[in-house]
Amino acid sequence: MFKDRVEAGERLADAVEALGPFDDPIVLALPRGGVPVGYEVAKRIGAPLDVIIVRKLGAPFNPEFAIGALVEGEPERVVLNEEAVYRLGVGKAYLDQVIAKEREEMHRRQARYRGEANPLENLEGKTVILVDDGIATGYTMKAALAAIREQRPRRIIVAVPVAPLDVLPEMKRLADEVVVLETPEPFWAVGAHYERFDQTSDEEVIELLQKAKKSGSGE
Known part of the structure; x- marks a missing residue:
């Protein structure tokens, strides 16, 4: 059980950091809920933060x-x-x-x-850490992985705080490494494993993306 997305991100950052050092890393978060989690990971490993937009x-x-x-x-x-x-x-x-x-x-x-910018155009040779606040069915993550893999990154790491056990084999097949902190059974929904799971707003996403850029991550 996680207190909120910030705490989940801090704990996930510990696990991701242990996989380093990383060669030319970028953290791509699935908005909106994945962005507060991804921000903590990007901050910890000194990587730029961006979003990959997937719609269920x-x-x-x-x-x-x-x-x-x-x-x-x-x-x-x-x-x-x-x-x-x-x-x-x-x-x-x-x-x-x-x-x-x-x-x-x-x-x-x-x-x-992000206006006209497209992070998918610049992933070749990078280490991509793909972050969300959790996985349920796995279809949004699978779609993101398909789009990212096409850009020929050096390494793809899927990193989430919580996911059901039955989606992990497919995630491990599609990514190079998978980091999951908790795999509760039975698994009801991602939000059931957070004490506070308020909806993340557009404003919060934009604020965190701007904050990450100002911090100079990856420079």
Whole structure:
């Protein structure tokens, strides 16, 4: 159990730091909740902090259940949970609708968080530490990993405070290393393992990204 995302980030930073030293590192956090966690990791290892924007594709009548994810990049890509799509009988019309809706939100966040800049264009040869506040189904993380791997980084480390055991084999297959502090069973939801799990705001994300830049991490 974590007090909040800051404490989770501090504890995660301890574990990530032990894997160093890092060759040309960058911390990419999944907004919004992954940014406070990623900020603590970036601060500890002296790496720049940026975001990779991924949007969960929610199931009909249960938007919290992921049937896939949409991730930024050139091109943008969709990673589907084919089994869930089939089992729930999700049709093309619904998929097109939810993808369009999440694409609009993704573009809004891109403009709000960093304008025209795109960190995915400059990952070749870097050590990428991919951070979120936790993993549930793993589809947002899988989408992010697919986009990052395409840019030929030297090393990818997935680092999260909490995740269910059953997603770890797939994470280990897609990343070079995986750092998870807690793997509770049964696993209900990421927020169930935090005492305080308030929604992170756009303003908080922007503030932490600017604070990281001002600190000169990675310079």
